[in-house]
Amino acid sequence: MSADARRYFDLPSPFAMKRGGALTGARLAYETWGRLDADRANAILILTGLSPSAHAAANDEDPSPGWWEDMLGPGKYIDTDRWFVICVNTLGSCKGSTGPASIDPASGSPYRLDFPALTLEDAASAAFALVRGLGIDRLACLLGNSMGGMTALAYLVRHPGSVHSHISISTAPQAQPFAIAIRSLQREAIRLDPNWNEGSYDEERYPEAGMSIARKLGVITYRSAMEWVGRFARIRLESDQREDEPFGVEFQIESYLAGHARRFVRSFDPNCYLYLSRASDWFDLAEYGGSVREGLARIAVERALVIGVETDILFPLTQQQEIADGLQAAGAEVELVALDSPQGHDAFLVDIPRFGAAIAAFLGRM
Incomplete structure (x- = not known):
């Protein structure tokens, strides 16, 4: 990927971590598409699964195809002629953001296992700091898929009122035994x-x-x-x-x-x-109120789209239903879309026409 496409945001230093410890001189890698309007009200933040970089699609600085190339861009399902889209590489990753492979400024060597215990709440708070650093008080939409969907739920529960609408894709409100x-x-x-x-x-x-x-x-x-x-x-x-x-x-x-x-x-x-794998295991919305239902009840968004796949064994449809029910009970206008894609959990990466149609319809009503 072209180095010019990747931007960096310096996190507040020290950046305190949920389970103890703090990072000094940490940063997030991100990329953007489209233009932020004068009111700063058209921003969409994408939080990714475990392994993707911030390069979700081609842009002016880097024309190479991204991991969600057919989903976003001018005139596409997430239309960057209308929306200002930000995709962040999660804290703890190795695709530009600070993680265990980064240099520890205290030692001059890679952190390795000296990196503080990482939670998805840490990743969410880092992404929130980036959004505020870009001058955006409230996201038009927060979109998360897979691990990124869990990070999005952490973002929503820890930073109430910061998001107008939410798109939750093939994720979980808490890690399940399988x-x-x-x-x-x-x-x-x-x-x-x-x-x-x-x-x-x-x-x-x-x-x-x-x-x-x-x-x-x-x-x-x-x-x-x-x-x-x-x-x-x-x-x-x-x-x-x-x-x-x-x-x-x-x-x-x-x-x-x-x-x-x-x-x-x-x-x-x-x-x-x-x-990042262990951070996914640790995630549990029940920490916020004593149950998943209570955790979801603390999330205040006006509208939500929850998409799941019937053949997904990693994040089963029952968990998508749980998210939809909880957000609806909290007062959001919620649409649940259950797709019968044969591709299982990876369907959101490959069954673009059906996922894209649901996402475009949801965004079109905003």
């Missing part, structure tokens, strides 16, 4: 790789095997069994494509997962992965 179990296995795979070395790895001794297994586990849960059957069935690789070793890769699905992991393992820092 999601925690999967993330726990992903972290274990990384930590058990000898090259992880208690977080002190380098490019030559890098926990590639652990990261590969973690990514494969993730990809399996991001899609649905229905899609795996439709795409791969039981098709075997040609004999010359198989690994010449006992129990080696034999089926196309195995080859697909291996290729997916290869593309990921060196593109995301393992310690950042561990911190």
Whole structure:
């Protein structure tokens, strides 16, 4: 990505963390699209899942396709001719924002495991500071998907009155046992790789095997069994494509997962992965009032769109219903959209026409 497209916001220093400790000289990476109007009332903030950067779509500084390229831009579902869109790289990441891979100014070395315990509330407060730093008192819309949806709920509950409307996509008001179990296995795979070395790895001794297994586990849960059957069935690789070793890769699905992991393992820092994964497990709106319902009752938005997917096993539709019911009980005008996309949790990244249509219709009524 072009360095010119990525902007940086210096967080207040020290930046206090929810579970103790503070960051000095921390910053957030972000990108923007469109123009902020004179009233500063047309801003949309996008909070992302665990691994994406702030480069959600092409812009003037960086024409390369972003991770949500077909969703936002001039004349697209999120129309940047109308909206000023901000996408932030989450605190704790390795895509420009301060995280465990960043240099600790106190030591001159990477933080690694000396980085303070990270919560999604910390990520939310950092994003809130960015929005205020841009001179925006109230967002027109806060949009969060996956982990970013949980961060958005934290933003809303901790900063009441700062958002007019909310779009919640395939997320959760609290981490559930299945999601925690999967993330726990992903972290274990990384930590058990000898090259992880208690977080002190380098490019030559890098926990590639652990990261590969973690990514494969993730990809399996991001899609649905229905899609795996439709795409791969039981098709075997040609004999010359198989690994010449006992129990080696034999089926196309195995080859697909291996290729997916290869593309990921060196593109995301393992310690950042561990911190953000655990932050997702810790998130629980029930901390705000004693139950999820009470936590949602503290969120004051005028309108909300909640989108979920019937085949999502990581953030099931029941959790989207829980969010919609809670926001409605709190006084918001809420629309719940349940899609039957076969792509499971990843549908919001690939089933753009259906997600986009719901989002465009919601924004069009603002």
